[in-house]
Amino acid sequence: MTIDDWLRAALxxxxxxxxxxxxxxxxxxxxxTRALRAADFNADASDGHRMQP
Amino acid sequence: MMAAPTITIEEFGRRLRARDxxxxxxxxxxxxxxxxxxxxxxxxxxxxxxxxxxxAREADRELSAGRDRGPLHGVPISIKDLLDISGTPTTAGSxxxxxxxxxxxxxxxxxxxxxxxxxxxxxNLHEFAFGTTNEDSAFGPSRNPHDPTRSPGGSSGGSAxxxxxxxxxxxxxxxxxxxxxxxxxxxxAVGFKxxxxxxSTAGVVPLSRGLDHVGPLARSVTDAWxxxxxxxxxxxxxxxxxxxxxxxxxxxxxxxFCDVLDDEVRARFEEALDALRAAGMTVGDTSxxxxxxxxxxxxxxxxxxxxxxxxxxxxxxPERYTAPVRLRLEMGRYVLAEDYVRAxxxxxxxxxxxxxxxxxxxxxxxxxxxxxAPPLGVDSVKVGAxxxxxxxxMLRLTQLFNxxxxxxxAIPCGRTSTGLPCSLQIVGAHRQTEPLLRAALxxxxxxx
Numbered sequence: 001m002t003i004d005d006w007l008r009a010a011l012x013x014x015x016x017x018x019x020x021x022x023x024x025x026x027x028x029x030x031x032x033t034r035a036l037r038a039a040d041f042n043a044d045a046s047d048g049h050r051m052q053p
Numbered sequence: 054m055m056a057a058p059t060i061t062i063e064e065f066g067r068r069l070r071a072r073d074x075x076x077x078x079x080x081x082x083x084x085x086x087x088x089x090x091x092x093x094x095x096x097x098x099x100x101x102x103x104x105x106x107x108x109a110r111e112a113d114r115e116l117s118a119g120r121d122r123g124p125l126h127g128v129p130i131s132i133k134d135l136l137d138i139s140g141t142p143t144t145a146g147s148x149x150x151x152x153x154x155x156x157x158x159x160x161x162x163x164x165x166x167x168x169x170x171x172x173x174x175x176x177n178l179h180e181f182a183f184g185t186t187n188e189d190s191a192f193g194p195s196r197n198p199h200d201p202t203r204s205p206g207g208s209s210g211g212s213a214x215x216x217x218x219x220x221x222x223x224x225x226x227x228x229x230x231x232x233x234x235x236x237x238x239x240x241x242a243v244g245f246k247x248x249x250x251x252x253s254t255a256g257v258v259p260l261s262r263g264l265d266h267v268g269p270l271a272r273s274v275t276d277a278w279x280x281x282x283x284x285x286x287x288x289x290x291x292x293x294x295x296x297x298x299x300x301x302x303x304x305x306x307x308x309x310f311c312d313v314l315d316d317e318v319r320a321r322f323e324e325a326l327d328a329l330r331a332a333g334m335t336v337g338d339t340s341x342x343x344x345x346x347x348x349x350x351x352x353x354x355x356x357x358x359x360x361x362x363x364x365x366x367x368x369x370x371p372e373r374y375t376a377p378v379r380l381r382l383e384m385g386r387y388v389l390a391e392d393y394v395r396a397x398x399x400x401x402x403x404x405x406x407x408x409x410x411x412x413x414x415x416x417x418x419x420x421x422x423x424x425x426a427p428p429l430g431v432d433s434v435k436v437g438a439x440x441x442x443x444x445x446x447m448l449r450l451t452q453l454f455n456x457x458x459x460x461x462x463a464i465p466c467g468r469t470s471t472g473l474p475c476s477l478q479i480v481g482a483h484r485q486t487e488p489l490l491r492a493a494l495x496x497x498x499x500x501x
Binding site for chain 1: 348388
């Protein structure tokens with residue numbers, strides 16, 4: 001799931017649950033998740049294993 | 054003559070065995086300070102006055118009969134209200150746990166009891182240890198003894214406040230992202246996070262089981278060593294000597310860890326390094342290449358773990374949480390499994406990098422907190438020209454060593470111009486607690 005799709009779904013869910021105050025917090029989490037996914041230690045099935053042995 | 058509020062366990066022990074003071078007298082002094090100071094500081098959730106007096110009298114009787122349990126015999130200690138003490142509630146600073154009474158001591162607490170410690174009370178904390186300022190507690194915020202308009206740090210804020218205000222001679226906290234070291238730094242105490250899994254967490258309410266640590270806050274490195282040994286179940290006296298300062302190799306990871314610092318915190322840190330150099334220590338730069346990934350890795354792990362633990366009560370009794378903690382727990386429920394796994398995998402390169410940094414040095418040294426204790430009720434603070442979120446600042450320099458499990462101790466290193474404590478964090482190799490604390494003794498002698 002892309003982060004954009006995740007964020008859309010999460011915001012909609014927070015709204016549905018009556019927790020609109022979650023919105024800025026979820027946006028903060030989205031930024032952190034983007035950073036996490038961009039890290040160079042993440043595995044990549046397409047070119048073998050980018051993680052250190 | 055009654056003991057000053059800065060008496061160490063070491064000094065109390067000497068006076069106790071010289072019959073200059075009794076455990077009962079020391080306990081009464083702590084209780085008196087609690088009665089006078091706790092309304093302002095709100096350090097305690099539960100004051101165990103009757104039990105403490107009984108334990109203190111028993112400690113005095115045992116000593117008179119020739120039974121000496123060791124350096125913690127008769128020492129009044131406060132316990133963060135996240136650890137079980139048999140027969141008392143463990144509130145975790147939350148209404149969620151209303152009605153709870155512990156059936157048995159946490160393992161670490163049982164060890165302290167066996168060592169003869171006197172339990173003076175259960176201290177206030179950030180609810181469920183899920184915060185760094187001690188502001189969000191069902192029992193109201195704790196306050197910093199140096200400036201009651203400021204946070205004592207968290208989540209073990211009540212513990213730190215109780216120690217620094219003379220209400221206990223040592224205190225036990227927990228540390229998942231910095232919650233022993235942060236309040237130690239904010240309040241001007243020593244705070245020690247051992248190697249991961251060194252001290253048992255059985256009987257401790259969890260936040261993130263892979264990151265949780267139990268450890269002491271104390272008035273000196275020697276006191277922290279004494280309490281740490283007792284937490285392991287070794288109550289015997291094992292004197293600790295400082296490593297020779299000359300030739301001690303100190304590594305400073307400047308990139309990231311020294312990038313965002315309050316001007317006065319930076320000044321005290323550099324002055325501390327100058328003092329270490331003057332004593333003959335070698336101070337060199339080192340680096341943690343993946344440091345910029347620390348915050349994102351930590352966030353996904355702690356959120357995922359906390360959300361899992363609180364899933365049932367978030368559904369059944371959400372209104373019992375403080376609003377800010379509830380929201381952050383709810384945030385955790387949106388962490389995807391794939392991102393939680395990514396974060397767990399991210400710990401290994403960090404662990405290797407801290408090991409590599411330590412390979413060329415005896416210890417690493419960095420500030421504990423990049424800012425002085427923040428005012429209560431603020432979400433951001435100005436650092437230089439930039440407004441920074443308080444939570445990010447409080448965790449910035451400590452959370453790495455929860456991810457990697459390396460032992461880390463915070464010691465005081467001067468004050469700001471307004472009297473707020475600054476702190477130096479010293480980090481050692483895995484399971485090398487004694488060398489780390491011997492190095493910390495050497496540092497403390499130069500900057501304490």
